[in-house]
Amino acid sequence: MTRIEFEEKILSKRNFNKKTLDLLWNATQDTIKKFGKIISEEEIVSRIINNLRKNIIDKKEIIDRDVQSSGRYNLNEKTLWMLKKLPKEYYDKVFLHEFLHCISSGERYSGFATEFGGAGLNEGITEYLTQKIRPMDVKSYGILVEIIEALTTIIPEEKIISAYFNDPLELFDELEEKRDQF
Secondary structure (H helix, E strand, O other): OOHHHHHHHHHOOOOOOHHHHHHHHHHHHHHHHHHOOOOOHHHHHHHHHHHOOOOOEEEOOOEEOOEEOOEEEEOOOOEEEEEOOOOHHHHHHHHHHHHHHHHOEOOOEEOOEEOOEOHHHHHHHHHHHHHHHOOOOOOOOHHHHHHHHHHOOOOOHHHHHHHHHOOHHHHHHHHHHOHHHO
């Protein structure tokens, strides 16, 4: 898909500004390069349209559960907030992390965060994938990423990533089958 086709598909349903389109295009291309065998560009565009209703919102401060945050994707509001004062490289990394939350969201889940739980795993896998696409010295969610790394010794990484983008219950079923290996 070309940049023009990408923008035409999104702009047919959403009225995003240039900054939002630029960020979405770059994150989509980065994601496709790394995980295109697991999630298609068409599916990413569809999820952007379904899961993001407004332009990226730059804020002076983001407080999430009483903690300062650099970014936040809100599934219920279908919004993505970014801390305005971040250096560009870190802004792009945080945006990618929040973008992955956005495109991993379905009707009953967001990545591994389902109605049954899994929020910690969700942050761990989201950051794990972010680091796969955009490695940086500054790392977030340390222990949660280490848990995902440990899971890859029991369950193939591709299955974990597929479950994140497609159906988190697949992973929980797999974990149930292999729980004796923990």
